[in-house]
Amino acid sequence: MNGGRVLVVDDDAAIRTVLAEALKGEGHDVAFAASIAEMDRQLERFAPEILITDVILPDGNGLDQISSVIARHPELPVIVLSAQNTLSTAVRATEQGAFEYLPKPFDLDELCTAVADGLRSRSAPRAKPETLKEELPLIGRSQAMQDVYRTIARVVSNELTVLVFGESGTGKELVAKAIHDLGPRRSKPFIAINMAAIPRELIESELFGHERGAFTGAQVRSAGKFEQAQGGTLFLDEIGDMPMEAQTRLLRVLQQGEFTTVGGARSIKADVRIIAATHKDLPAMIAANSFREDLFYRLNVVPVTLPALRERPGDIGELADHFLRKAAQEGLSRKQLGSDALARLTAHGWPGNVRELENLMRRLAALSREEVISGRQIDLALAQGVAEPVLTPVVAGGHGLEGAVEAHLSQYFASFGEGLPPDGLYDRILAEVEAPLIRLALAAVHGNQLRAAELLGINRNTLRKKMTDHRIDPGKSRKGG
Numbered sequence: 309m310n311g312g313r314v315l316v317v318d319d320d321a322a323i324r325t326v327l328a329e330a331l332k333g334e335g336h337d338v339a340f341a342a343s344i345a346e347m348d349r350q351l352e353r354f355a356p357e358i359l360i361t362d363v364i365l366p367d368g369n370g371l372d373q374i375s376s377v378i379a380r381h382p383e384l385p386v387i388v389l390s391a392q393n394t395l396s397t398a399v400r401a402t403e404q405g406a407f408e409y410l411p412k413p414f415d416l417d418e419l420c421t422a423v424a425d426g427l428r429s430r431s432a433p434r435a436k437p438e439t440l441k442e443e444l445p446l447i448g449r450s451q452a453m454q455d456v457y458r459t460i461a462r463v464v465s466n467e468l469t470v471l472v473f474g475e476s477g478t479g480k481e482l483v484a485k486a487i488h489d490l491g492p493r494r495s496k497p498f499i500a501i502n503m504a505a506i507p508r509e510l511i512e513s514e515l516f517g518h519e520r521g522a523f524t525g526a527q528v529r530s531a532g533k534f535e536q537a538q539g540g541t542l543f544l545d546e547i548g549d550m551p552m553e554a555q556t557r558l559l560r561v562l563q564q565g566e567f568t569t570v571g572g573a574r575s576i577k578a579d580v581r582i583i584a585a586t587h588k589d590l591p592a593m594i595a596a597n598s599f600r601e602d603l604f605y606r607l608n609v610v611p612v613t614l615p616a617l618r619e620r621p622g623d624i625g626e627l628a629d630h631f632l633r634k635a636a637q638e639g640l641s642r643k644q645l646g647s648d649a650l651a652r653l654t655a656h657g658w659p660g661n662v663r664e665l666e667n668l669m670r671r672l673a674a675l676s677r678e679e680v681i682s683g684r685q686i687d688l689a690l691a692q693g694v695a696e697p698v699l700t701p702v703v704a705g706g707h708g709l710e711g712a713v714e715a716h717l718s719q720y721f722a723s724f725g726e727g728l729p730p731d732g733l734y735d736r737i738l739a740e741v742e743a744p745l746i747r748l749a750l751a752a753v754h755g756n757q758l759r760a761a762e763l764l765g766i767n768r769n770t771l772r773k774k775m776t777d778h779r780i781d782p783g784k785s786r787k788g789g
Contacts, residue, residue: 314360363391488540511550
C-alpha cells in the first residue's frame with residue numbers, strides 16, 4: 309500500500325513504540341517528537357503529511373498548537389490523542405481544526421484508519437477554528453461518553469438534524485443544549501418542548517401557533533415553538549409520544565421548510581435546527597404503525613445514543629461530586645462522599661439514571677447533618693427513594709409515616725427504661741420533623757422561599773421565622789432573590 313510521512317508527538321515511550329510498529333506495518337514513514345519544540349523542528353526537517361499529537365506535552369498543551377500548525381501547513385491533517393477524555397477536549401480539538409480526536413486508550417485499527425483517511429483528505433478545505441468559551445454540561449470520561457462527545461464535536465458546526473436516543477434521565481436535553489450552545493445558532497433561542505406533556509389536541513397549536521378565533525378559547529394570536537425558535541434550535545423531546553396526525557404535519561414542515569399557524573393562511577419560513585429525542589424503540593413503533601417511517605429517516609440523520617448510568621459506573625463518582633457542588637452553590641451545605649459511599653453508589657442499578665443520582669445528592673445535601681456522606685446514609689437514602697412518591701415511607705409491618713414515627717418514638721421511650729424523657733418532648737419532636745422538611749422543600753425549589761412557602765402551605769413570613777428558629781440560613785437558601 310502507499311504510505312505517508314507521519315509525525316507522532318508524544319513523550320510516552322510505550323505509546324511511541326506501539327505506534328511505530330502499527331504505522332510502519334501500514335507502510336508509513338514515521339518520525340517522532342517528545343515536545344512542542346521538537347515538533348516544530350520535525351515539521352521543517354521531516355515535512356510530515358499527517359501529524360498525530362498528544363494534548364499534554366512537557367513544554368505545553370498540544371491543543372494550543374493546532375491552529376498555528378495548520379496556519380503554517382494548511383494541508384496537514386492533525387489527529388489528537390488525549391487522556392483528558394471530556395467533551396471540552398473533543399470540541400476544542402475539532403474547533404482548532406483537528407481532523408480527528410481519539411481518546412486514550414485508543415484502538416490501533418481506528419487510528420490507522422484515521423491516518424489513511426487523513427492522508428486522503430489533504431486537499432480538503434478547512435473551517436476556521438473558533439474558541440470554546442462556555443463550560444460544558446456533560447460529565448463523564450467513560451468510553452461510552454467519548455463516543456457521544458466525538459459525535460457532538462462533529463455536528464456542532466453544521467445544520468444536520470440529530471436524534472438522541474436514551475433512557476429517561478440520561479440527559480438527552482443536555483446533549484441538545486450542548487449542540488446548540490457550541491454551534492453557530494448559539495446567540496439565538498433554544499426552545500424545548502416535551503411531546504409527552506402536551507394534550508394531543510393542543511400539540512399542533514403548541515408547535516405551530518394559532519390565530520385568534522382558530523378554536524374555542526383562542527382569544528389572541530399565539531406564536532408556536534417553531535416561531536419562538538426562529539434562528540435557533542427546536543428540541544422535540546419524547547418524539548415517540550407525538551400523535552400520528554401531528555407527525556404528518558411535522559414531516560411536511562421538515563420537507564418544505566415552512567409552516568402555517570392553526571387557523572392561519574400565510575406560510576412562515578421555518579429557520580430552525582431540529583434536534584429530537586426519545587426513550588422509545590422507534591423502529592418497533594414503525595413496525596407497529598404508530599410512528600411514521602419517513603419522519604424517522606428525516607429525524608435520524610445523525611443518531612446519538614446516550615448510555616444508561618449503569619453502563620458507565622466509572623463516571624458515577626465524578627457526577628455525584630458535581631451534583632453536590634451544584635447543591636452547595638444553590639445554598640445547601642457542602643458535602644463530600646466518604647470512602648465507602650462511592651462503592652454503594654456504583655453497586656446501585658440506577659433505574660432513573662443521572663436524574664436519579666442528582667436527586668439523591670440533592671436530598672443528601674439537604675438532610676444529612678454530617679459533612680462526609682457515609683455508605684450507610686447512601687443505603688438509607690436509596691431505600692427511601694424507592695418508596696411511593698408521597699409522604700408514606702414503608703417500614704416494618706407495612707406502616708406509613710405515622711407507623712415510622714411511632715416505631716421511632718417507641719424506641720426512644722424504651723431507651724429511658726422505667727424513667728421518662730425530659731419535658732418539652734412535643735416541641736422537640738416537631739422540630740426534628742420540621743427542619744428537614746423545610747430544608748428539603750427549599751432544595752426542591754432551588755432556594756425560592758416564596759415557592760417553598762406555597763409548597764409547604766404556609767405564608768412566607770412563617771417560613772422565614774421557622775428558618776430562623778432552625779438556623780437555616782436564608783441567604784444560603786436564596787437563589788436569584
